[in-house]
Amino acid sequence: MSKQWVIRKPISARINKVLSKEPELIRHLLFYKGIKTKKEADKFLNPNYERDMHDPFDILGMEDTVKRILKAIKNNERIVIFGDYDADGVCASAIFHDFFKKIGFDNFHIHIPDRHLDGYGLTSGAIDEFAKQKANLIITVDCGITDFEEVERANSSKIDVIITDHHLVPEKLPNALAVVDSKQKKDKYFFKYLSGAGVAFKIIQALVKRGNFNIITGWEKWLLDAVAIATIADMVPLVDENRTIAYYGLEVLKKTQRPGLISFYKKFNIDPNHITEDDIAFTIAPRINVASRLAHASTSFSLLITDSSGEANWISSHLDSLNNDRKNAVENILNEVVKVAAGRKDFFGDIIVVGSEKWHPGVLGIAANRILETYKKSVFMWGKAESNGIKGSCRSDGSVNLVELMKKLPKGILIEHGGHALAGGFSVEDSRMNDLEPEIKKAYKKIKKQKINNGEIFIDKELFLDDVNWENYKMIDRLRPFGVENPKPIFLFSDIEISNVRKFGNGGIHLELAFKKNNGENISAIGFFASEDNMNLKIGQKIDLAASFEKSVFRSALELRLRIVDIRIRIK
Numbered sequence: 408m409s410k411q412w413v414i415r416k417p418i419s420a421r422i423n424k425v426l427s428k429e430p431e432l433i434r435h436l437l438f439y440k441g442i443k444t445k446k447e448a449d450k451f452l453n454p455n456y457e458r459d460m461h462d463p464f465d466i467l468g469m470e471d472t473v474k475r476i477l478k479a480i481k482n483n484e485r486i487v488i489f490g491d492y493d494a495d496g497v498c499a500s501a502i503f504h505d506f507f508k509k510i511g512f513d514n515f516h517i518h519i520p521d522r523h524l525d526g527y528g529l530t531s532g533a534i535d536e537f538a539k540q541k542a543n544l545i546i547t548v549d550c551g552i553t554d555f556e557e558v559e560r561a562n563s564s565k566i567d568v569i570i571t572d573h574h575l576v577p578e579k580l581p582n583a584l585a586v587v588d589s590k591q592k593k594d595k596y597f598f599k600y601l602s603g604a605g606v607a608f609k610i611i612q613a614l615v616k617r618g619n620f621n622i623i624t625g626w627e628k629w630l631l632d633a634v635a636i637a638t639i640a641d642m643v644p645l646v647d648e649n650r651t652i653a654y655y656g657l658e659v660l661k662k663t664q665r666p667g668l669i670s671f672y673k674k675f676n677i678d679p680n681h682i683t684e685d686d687i688a689f690t691i692a693p694r695i696n697v698a699s700r701l702a703h704a705s706t707s708f709s710l711l712i713t714d715s716s717g718e719a720n721w722i723s724s725h726l727d728s729l730n731n732d733r734k735n736a737v738e739n740i741l742n743e744v745v746k747v748a749a750g751r752k753d754f755f756g757d758i759i760v761v762g763s764e765k766w767h768p769g770v771l772g773i774a775a776n777r778i779l780e781t782y783k784k785s786v787f788m789w790g791k792a793e794s795n796g797i798k799g800s801c802r803s804d805g806s807v808n809l810v811e812l813m814k815k816l817p818k819g820i821l822i823e824h825g826g827h828a829l830a831g832g833f834s835v836e837d838s839r840m841n842d843l844e845p846e847i848k849k850a851y852k853k854i855k856k857q858k859i860n861n862g863e864i865f866i867d868k869e870l871f872l873d874d875v876n877w878e879n880y881k882m883i884d885r886l887r888p889f890g891v892e893n894p895k896p897i898f899l900f901s902d903i904e905i906s907n908v909r910k911f912g913n914g915g916i917h918l919e920l921a922f923k924k925n926n927g928e929n930i931s932a933i934g935f936f937a938s939e940d941n942m943n944l945k946i947g948q949k950i951d952l953a954a955s956f957e958k959s960v961f962r963s964a965l966e967l968r969l970r971i972v973d974i975r976i977r978i979k
Contacts, residue, residue, distance in 0.1 A: 410973060412953060414866040414899065415439055432868070432882050436896050439867055440886075451650075452885055456628070459651040463613040466606075467594035471585040472569050473613045475544065480618070484543035486515040489529060491549040491603065492522045492704035494695040498637035499548035499571075499607040501711040502630050506611050510620045516540065519708055522699040523768065523798070527825070529557035538564040547571055549603025552588055555581045571606050573643075598648045604637030605652060631656040632663045633711060639684050640692035645890035653888040657682060666719035667710035674723050678960045684888040685957075693733075694726040700769030701729045701736075733770055738913070740766055740774045740788075741781075748782075758807075758851045759786040760844040766790030768798035772830070775802040780936075785809070787847055789835065796822060796836050803829045806856050815850035864953055864973055869899040872924045880956050880967055895955040897972050905948050918942060918971070920952075933957070934971030941974050949977040 418438040426434040426448055433452075442448050450459070463469055479486050486507075490500035500517050507515050518533065520526070525533070528550045534557055537545060544567045547554070551570040558581040561568045568583040576590045587606060589596040601609065608630060614620075615627050635656020638649055645653055661679045663669065671694070672679050677686050698707040710722045744761055748754045754761075759782060766774075768790045778786045779802045789799030803809050808828040813821060820842055824833040835843055870879075889895045900922075906929070907921035918937035922930050932954055934941060944950070954969035 411863045412866055412899070412973070412975075413863050414869070430882055432879060433885065435868055436883070436886060439865075439896075440893065454651045454654040456651060456655055459648065460612075461597050461648055463609040463616070466587055466589050466596045466609060467591050468585045468587045469610070469613050472571070472587050472610060473617050475567060475569060475584060476546070476610075476614060477618055479544045480510070480512050483512075483514050485541055487537050487540075487542045487545045488515060488517045489533070489545055489547045489550070490517065490519045490704075490708075491527065492519055492699035493549070494640035494692050494707070495603040495637040496549035497695060497699075497704050497707045497711065498633040498640075499602075499604040500708055501633050502604060502607045502611060503546070503548065504708075504712050505630060505633075506614065506627075509622055509626065510618075516542070517708065519704045521703055526823075529554040529561075531557060531560050533557075534560045534564065534566070537561075537566060542566050544569065548607050549573065551581070551583075552586070553577055553581070555579075557581075558583050571603070571610060573601050573603050573606050600644045600646075600649060602634070602638045602641045602643045602649070604634045604641075605643070605649065608634045608652070628655065629659060629664070632659040632665065632668065635660060636687055636691060636695070639687045639888070639890055640696070642891050644892040645684075645888055646892050650888070650893065653684065653890070657684070657888060660687075665711060665713075666716045667713055667722060670710075670716070670719040670723040674720075674727065676960075681958065681960050681965075683958075684890055688890075694723075694730050697729045697733050698726060701732055701767065733773070734913075736767055736770045737774050737777065740770070741777055744774075744778060755782070755784070756848065757784070758848060759784050760788075760847050761786070762789030762797065762799060762843075764791040764797075768800075771798075771800040772802075772832070775800045777936075778802075779804060785851075787833075787843070789833075789840075789843065796834055797840055798834045799832065801826070801831050801833065805829065806858075807851065807854055808857070812847070812850050812854050815854055816846050820846050864897060866899045866953060867896040869901065872900060872903060872922055872930055873926070874898075875924070875930050875956065875967060875969065877967060880958065883956050884958075895970075897953055897955055900952040900954065900969075902949055902977060903952060905944060905946055905950065908944055908946055910942065915942075918944075920944065920971070930968065931966075932969035932971050934974075937971070940976075941971075944974070944976070951975040951977065 418435055422438050422443055423434060425445060426437060437448055442451055488500055488503045490496040500519060504517055545561055546569045548571050550572060552572040552574050558568045562582060569585045570581060570583045571587045573588060576588055580586055589599050611627050631652060635653050638653050643649055660682050671691055675690050695707040698704050706722060713719050747761055771788045771790055775786050775788045783804060785803045785807055787799060787801045789797045791797055801809050809826060809831045810828060813824045813833060820839055822834040822836060824831060826832055883896055903922050905920050906923050909919040911917050911919060916936055918934040918941055920932045924930055932952060952974055953972040955972060957968050957970040959966040959968055
């Protein structure tokens with residue numbers, strides 16, 4: 408079913424006058440992003456590193472953090488960087504690695520936990536191992552803000568802990584030496600939405616500023632390639648400081664010196680001169696993330712820090728292989744769910760609960776998203792963990808808060824659970840596996856429901872097919888990088904006739920439509936994971952198309968096309 412389309416109202420005469428130096432299309436798009444003054448427009452359209460990056464010492468806890476790290480460096484103390492296993496944590500860990508190597512400090516260890524065996528955050532076992540290694544300081548990156556017991560265990564082993572994180576802060580903080588997380592209540596830092604790697608970068612900025620290191624001024628900017636990957640992969644808002652990070656990070660990515668990323672460019676046909684946030688979101692980040700899903704995140708970490716082109720090529724091929732395994736695993740799960748749905752009358756109840764001991768827990772989050780998109784119902788999915796018990800992922804259709812639902816389950820059903828209102832994870836003992844589905848369905852009936860918002864598509868402007876040209880694309884391109892809170896502009900193309908239909912991808916799951924402009928030129932529109940209704944479109948049909956502009960680079964040839972957002976079939 409097509410979502411509701413909301414066509415934005417024209418901008419006022421006053422705003423037109425205020426932004427009169429910009430082309431009409433840019434004026435409209437800036438206004439819809441909340442920009443109403445010349446100063447705001449200039450800052451948005453022309454990011455400036457020196458002007459737009461905030462002072463790292465404005466972050467609460469930064470002063471104590473920098474003092475302790477500098478002391479450890481000076482005294483050659485053993486430092487452990489404890490990172491998370493996703494792209495954000497891996498990139499943050501690589502940032503610290505690169506900094507220590509640059510200043511000639513070698514007494515450090517990077518520890519990234521096993522997603523399936525260790526779970527998220529610090530563990531007591533890891534603390535004990537660090538104590539055996541005679542560690543003096545643990546620095547968490549992208550995790551740690553709720554690790555109370557583990558911090559106390561470190562304290563009892565006389566290991567100082569610095570927590571650097573960007574997740575929501577609990578009422579009470581762990582008893583760490585310092586906490587760097589701008590979401591703390593008393594934190595006065597101007598910007599609250601850095602990624603974990605963004606926080607790590609601010610610490611490096613502060614260390615470079617305060618430490619007397621023999622490095623070139625501005626060297627830390629080379630780290631922005633990793634920070635940009637993390638910022639885009641973690642889907643933090645691309646506004647204010649994050650916009651600056653992503654903007655300059657993409658510039659660094661064009662000339663990155665990391666053999667691992669250079670190998671990625673070659674293997675996946677990414678032209679570094681034209682690299683975009685889409686290349687990160689759809690090509691680079693999934694392959695960095697897949698290591699922790701199906702193997703160990705240390706592989707992705709090695710990709711980012713290796714100096715060897717040979718090793719880089721091997722790792723990029725390995726990660727691509729894992730990513731293909733991930734795709735196949737998800738498709739197999741989805742096919743099995745279709746079979747289960749066909750054989751069970753109760754499958755399409757209020758909530759879907761489905762699982763198999765054959766399913767890999769590392770891909771269930773992706774599979775759950777696809778199930779949610781297909782059936783428009785909240786879903787709990789589980790698979791067999793490598794250790795005892797089962798692990799799962801859950802997604803909400805918006806009608807129910809998953810955290811609250813999981814709290815309603817009887818004690819003993821879940822070993823642990825976490826997440827937020829719309830997405831979460833959980834684990835269950837083998838002995839309670841059969842209790843999971845009925846208890847979730849009972850809890851669902853008891854919990855308060857919320858009105859489902861099927862979502863709206865905001866149409867920025869109506870255009871004609873002849874408006875799909877490089878001149879307009881270049882104007883739109885000035886608004887990059889796109890992402891959360893800076894979405895791609897969406898345009899309406901009304902009453903256009905399909906001149907060709909092509910299905911592509913494994914099993915024909917993607918859709919390409921073609922249209923003819925008035926001058927006879929062809930223009931294509933691409934839709935990935937197209938709906939069943941759209942897959943039945945025919946040549947000669949007329950549609951209304953909601954789409955964004957897209958530049959495709961294949962074998963160094965540039966092509967301008969549309970990316971399908973939604974389609975409405977015209978009724979004759």
